[in-house]
Amino acid sequence: MGPAATPGAGTSGAGRSGAWTNPLRDPNDRRLPRIAGPSALVIFGVTGDLSRRKLMPAVYDLAHRGLLPPSFALVGFARREWSDQEFAETVKDAVKEHSRTGFSEEQWERLAEGIRFVEGSFDDDAAFDELKQTLTELDAKHGTDGNHAFYLAIPPNAFPTVLSQLKRTGMAVSGAADTWQRVVIEKPFGHDLDSAIELNELVNSVFPEESVFRIDHYLGKETVQNILALRFANQLFEPLWNSNSIDHVQITMAEDIGLGGRAGYYDGIGAARDVIQNHLLQLLALIAMEEPISFSPRELQAEKIKVLSSTRNILPLEENSARGQYGPGWQGSEHVSGLVEEGFPPDSTTETFAAIALEVDTRRWAGVPFYLRTGKRLGRRVTEIALVFKRAPHLPFDDSMTAELGQNAMVIRIQPDEGVTLRFGSKVPSTGMEVRDVNMDFSYGEAFNVSSPEAYERLLLDVLLGEPSLFPVNEEVELSWQILDPVLDAWARADDAGPEIYEAGTWGPESADAMLERTGRAWRRP
Known part of the structure; x- marks a missing residue:
């Protein structure tokens, strides 16, 4: 080869x-x-x-x-x-x-x-x-x-x-x-904005910024890199990639495992710091960014920085964020223990589930909420980005014809079944007019006869090549903390309530569902 x-x-x-x-x-x-x-x-x-x-x-x-x-x-x-x-x-x-x-x-x-x-x-x-x-x-x-x-x-x-x-x-x-x-x-690149700045200054006192490579292994995944190809190599999607067509965006990283032996490490860090600050905000930046002049590292980073600079928390934070800790429950056919039974401090307020609502304050995305969530002991292991489209302004059908019709969606599956799914309405074969959702599916495993390299293969090779496109720079890290810090501060002020307990094997606490229900929306159940 x-x-x-x-x-x-x-x-x-x-x-x-x-x-x-x-x-x-x-x-x-x-x-x-x-x-x-x-x-x-x-x-x-x-x-x-x-x-x-x-x-x-x-x-x-x-x-x-x-x-x-x-x-x-x-x-x-x-x-x-x-x-x-x-x-x-x-x-x-x-x-x-x-x-x-x-x-x-x-x-x-x-x-x-x-x-x-x-x-x-x-x-x-x-x-x-x-x-x-x-x-x-x-x-x-x-x-x-x-x-x-x-x-x-x-x-x-x-x-x-x-x-x-x-x-x-x-x-x-x-x-x-x-x-x-x-x-x-x-990672972690600090635990808040101040510590991130301190860490960056420490590293840059020894190595110049162009010699610093911050590993976010999600950016090395083929499906994440395919976001750029999907958007900018195809005329089909880009005209719809804005607030005229898209109702909201959901970015989910769910794990079906618990903390196991990592309880000591995880206490004090939590799901928001561990996943949202890096993985999910980087995915948001790739979804929301404008087309770069080229795919050079400098141009890609510049466009991601523009997005992160424009990203704001949707207020009030008490209604537009949620956190929880998993309790005992059924993970498939297996009954699993809760956090406390696994040795986690019973008085800890560290969350194992986190969800936040953001908006990107640009002409393209004005009015489109971005919902980010991550958690452990959820319904299944999956990472996906779902762009949920607005409903058709006029449906010439009565309610009985479209009772099973949801909103159109494009779902980019990052793991475990890498691919892209388009969900749209189609007529059910019958003499009557009945419309329901169907899926058009692209799978990496079926479309290509070669397996995708592991993320660390791509990232290690890029380090040796001096290719920094997939590595966040100082400004990206600090902007991500500027977005997350207000949420963490709000949770710290509300520590008397503490994280809501959710049953293992479910999709998180009820407060996360309420977050979307207030606007007439609902989380996907992958």
Whole structure:
């Protein structure tokens, strides 16, 4: 699968961005993928669940697809007393268990040549000195050429220590004009606006903003990226994509699982901070943005920033937001425990369900509410965007003919069954005139004979290529907190009431239904 020539360990053909340039390839041929150039990826927090389930398998899958050069290296940093070989075996086990592309011993042996491990804690100067020496040796002997990406898969409270070590050792600074150093940060990007600003200032004191990649794995999903293709490659939809045709928009991320062993981490964070501030507001920005001049990172980010700058909470917040905690109930055929039974503090006001109503204050979207909701222990696992259209201004039918007719809708399914559904009215085959809803369905799995890459594959490759289109910048993060902070403040002032308890396996608290019922609308039941 790859291009006609494969990059070697040297720098020939590698551009400043880190992408490999095949000298035999037509630069106008977009069918062949871009291949990362010589580089090393250092993972802090390499013993964690994210690394084992997502990052290590994604690195292997990229290599297996021919998108990493032989001069790629993977370096783990942790307090385990591992040799390089023992770490490589850990990576191998994770790859065998979670790889998307299947395990190949031949491919593994090539990747394993560049795997290294450094033992130490984040405040251990000697360990970071050893890490720098390891990277220097990889540059000289494995051909990584001074290009280094540092993935902080660690709690935010450890960022200052690690960043200061990278600055102290000089690893955060390019040693030559044709090399690069980048840092990758996992959410949460702060817990409110003030902490987000503080975090951004901290990171930018070590790495310039163009070298900072904030991971929002939802933006790496194929269906999310397809929003741009759906809107701007088709004349069919864009004329309807405004307040003249659309009644409201619902963006839902529902999970059918509970907190399990994450109760200690989750308490004090909650569904709004965990999902709405990043995932759902980014989806809103992609749905509501204007057509960019091009798909360059700068133009895409500029249009998203315009949307987030124009987004307002619908007031009063007490009526246009809802929060809840799940209690015991039936998840399918299984009876499941509530939060308190799972070890969650009984006096905690942290929500496991959150819903808010927003408006985008632009000519295109004036008067169209955007309803965002997320929760755990809901009816099923699904993430979708539903654009619900206005009813026809005149229906030449009596009520009995259209009793089963709802509103037209376009539903973009992000997971688990990626695709797009159009819902519209059609006549029921009979001698009478009866109209009811039918669906026209597009499924990724049926339309394409290749499986979609995992989000982390796309995002890790973009980091190595220096392609920031799918990564939120400082201003996007801070604008998202400006939208969410008033809701969180209102909930904090109402803590005497606390989150409403909802039964596991349902679609959330009654207050969330009341939020839409006040305007004659209702949540979809996916």
